[in-house]
Amino acid sequence: MLTPFGIAVRKLRLDKGMRLLDLAEATGRSSAFISAIETGRKPIPDAYLLSVARAMKLSAAEIRELRRAADRTRKEVPVATLPADQRELVAAFARKIDELPLSMMADLKKVILKSKSDDVPFHRKRRGIYVPPMSTEVIRGFAEKVRSTFVDNERIDFPIMEILEFKMASLLDGFHVDVQDKESMGSEEGRVVAGENIIVLREDVYEGAWKENGRDRFTACHEFAHFLMHRTVTMARMRDDGEKIYCDAEWQADTFAGSLLMSTRHLSRFKSPDDAAVQCKMSAPAAEVMWTKYQAEGRFGQ
Structure with a gap:
């Protein structure tokens, strides 16, 4: 799922006609790294925002908006937004995952x-x-x-x-x-x-x-x-x-x-x-x- 920062970067990127691959090449990163940042699988490196700003030639207003999105992302805990019953299920699953039978794991993977x-x-x-x-x-x-x-x-x-x-x-x-x-x-x-x-x-x-x-x-x-x-x-x-x-x-x-x-x-x-x-x-x-x-x-x- 896209983070607030990922949503903001992606919108700017698409508005400027940039592929994920283009942004990766412009910032000297891999496509997988860029995608991991946008989806929250990796934390946002301190210098990354400025690298993106330079690569996209963002205006001062666009940089401020991107910085606000980055701040929201760093504070975000996705599980906390789930309903109580879903949070309980996620927590229980995390506690029990090592105990699940292989057959059940196979079914889940399907x-x-x-x-x-x-x-x-x-x-x-x-x-x-x-x-x-x-x-x-x-x-x-x-x-x-x-x-x-x-x-x-x-x-x-x-x-x-x-x-x-x-x-x-x-x-x-x-x-x-x-x-x-x-x-x-x-x-x-x-x-x-x-x-x-x-x-x-x-x-x-x-x-x-x-x-x-x-x-x-x-x-x-x-x-x-x-x-x-x-x-x-x-x-x-x-x-x-x-x-x-x-x-x-x-x-x-x-x-x-x-x-x-x-x-x-x-x-x-x-x-x-x-x-x-x-x-x-x-x-x-x-x-x-x-x-x-x-x-x-x-x-x-x-």
Whole structure:
């Protein structure tokens, strides 16, 4: 959750058209560090406010407002704002967390939807959580509606990071991308927390997606899918072997991400899977999978 300081910095940053990555480079910090400050995972260093002010070329009035936000953040104790029953629950959970059975911890972790480094889109080793069924046709249609919301019909590559970092923030109050370092996330590349307006991306994935790395762009789209389709899932279990694939959250997110990156409206412009990968700015393996799926569905020549 964004702190008062994080909200103030983020508003200034977006107003000036600065990506989190831009502010990181201008202040000589990492993207994960900047995100940790904005979300309160790290305290605000004494010299940081002035570094931000110089990087953003803030006015005296803007600096004063930012300083007030920093003061509010340093005094803030988030748990104290919760209702009494929730404070009691948080305290009890903290006291008992070491005593929780591993099975219960596993169930709790299922509330968080994750992308991991050893997962291959469309060929993931793990089953996803069980979610309401959605057919390929429905997901493709939804992806096209999302695409139409943000870009015109002629654009082939979908600007996922521009959407996540700038446009979603203007559409949904409190939405933000939380960038965390590899040390804290390990093999997780991204995740969405149920009920929160946050998409978490590992720092290398965040930066790679901005630099148009195809796999990282797919991961960002995959997490966007979880955010749009699954963040209201609160009680979750893994899909059983006997249950249909279209009830699997990971399959749904892969299908959405592939459809968003390689739109059916542009198929006539592609000469081959490799050409599609280049024009859609996606990885060659993902483009090959989408090409094969579209062929099987009879999409070419429509």
